[in-house]
Each structure stands twice: as C-alpha cells, then as structure tokens.
Amino acid sequence: MKTDAGTRIEIFPGALHLPGFLSVAQQYVLGARCRSIGTGSPGWYVPTVRGGGKMSVRMVCLGYHWNPKTYTYETRRQDYDGQPVQALPGDLRDLGVRLAGAAGMQIAPDVCILNYYGVDGKMGLHQDKDERPETLRAGLPIVSVSIGDTAKFVLGGFNRKDSTTTVLLKSGDGFVFGGLSRLRYHGVAGLLPGTAPRGLALNGRFNLTFREGAAN
Numbered sequence: 001m002k003t004d005a006g007t008r009i010e011i012f013p014g015a016l017h018l019p020g021f022l023s024v025a026q027q028y029v030l031g032a033r034c035r036s037i038g039t040g041s042p043g044w045y046v047p048t049v050r051g052g053g054k055m056s057v058r059m060v061c062l063g064y065h066w067n068p069k070t071y072t073y074e075t076r077r078q079d080y081d082g083q084p085v086q087a088l089p090g091d092l093r094d095l096g097v098r099l100a101g102a103a104g105m106q107i108a109p110d111v112c113i114l115n116y117y118g119v120d121g122k123m124g125l126h127q128d129k130d131e132r133p134e135t136l137r138a139g140l141p142i143v144s145v146s147i148g149d150t151a152k153f154v155l156g157g158f159n160r161k162d163s164t165t166t167v168l169l170k171s172g173d174g175f176v177f178g179g180l181s182r183l184r185y186h187g188v189a190g191l192l193p194g195t196a197p198r199g200l201a202l203n204g205r206f207n208l209t210f211r212e213g214a215a216n
C-alpha cells in the first residue's frame, strides 16, 4: 500500500503524530482489510484482563498473540480458544515499516494488534512493555494507524499518574512513539462518533499497532 508521508507533529521527543498518513482511498482498502481479518479465523474476541475485567475493544493479533492474562506473546491464543494466530501479512508489515520511517525511526514488526472500538470503546492508560527487553532498551517504536471515528488518544509520562496530553487521531492518521517516548503511558479516552469518512460505512474505529520484539 503506497502512502504519502506528509506532516509530522512532535508531541514529545520520540512521539510523533502523522496526520493524514493514509489517503481516503487507502483508508477504504485498509478498513475492508480490517473487517476481513476480524471475521477471519481466528477472528474478533473480547479480551479478559488479569483482574477479570473485559476490555471494551474487540481484538485480533497477527504474527503473535498478546495474552492479556500473562502479558506475554504466544503463537496460539491460550487465554481464549487455543487457536493458532493469523500470520502478519507482508504488506501490513511494510505499512508498519513505512509509518516508522515517516517518523524517522526503524522497525521490523513481528506483531500487529488490530483493535475494533465500538462507539463507546475506550482503552485505559497502560504501557506497552511486553516486547523483548532489548527492543525496549533500543526504543524501537510502537507504530499505529487509525481508521474510522476520531479517537481521543491520551499520552502521558512514565508513571500512571503523570499529566497527559490528548491528541485527536483521525481516520488515516499515524502515530509513532519510540526512543525516549517508548514507555510512555497511553490510552484512548473515547471516540467522537460519526466522524469517520462516510464511505468507510464504519461506526467506531479500527486501530492497528505494529511492534517488534514478540518473537523469543
């Protein structure tokens, strides 16, 4: 998928917002792809976290499965139905590489987490730190792209209680955080329903995050 790397806005050193990274036509293609992945096998499921609560998103992992009970990556989704994870397709991996490149960073993604947020979907503040320690130490980025309704993406510091900044992630926007920002707390405070491009016919939002460091 060809992309136009345009504006990049530095929110913090190492944390960059890439507005309009995907054209509307590219968003349609990726939106259809997300639907087909989510209805594939194994498809959408609602993760239950360690404390027993259910997340408000539906999730499918590609390449490796992130287990929300053990906080580890695995080849089957052992917390749910034991099914082997779908492969991470080469063109999606390349999209992650290009997004990182547009932010001046490098990544060789081995996992992509696809989340679907319904109109009430949220994600609590958390750190992504289950990847291999050397990839964290190297500051290899988390690379994300959004499709659908605008999200109130919240980026904080390195402690849960640190103050946060909200970035509105619109359909087609990229967001990359690595280097000094790799371990920042982040989450999604909610969506702005009805803001997705009409042609997507999507109530809610898809978000894909690419990471390196799941493989042992």
Ligand SMILES: O=C(O)CCC(=O)C(=O)O
Pocket (backbone or CB within 6 Å): 113, 115, 123, 128, 144, 151, 153, 169, 186, 187, 188, 207, 209
């Ligand atoms: O949906 C987003 O923009 C953030 C997703 C996220 O934080 C995650 O998958 O860990």
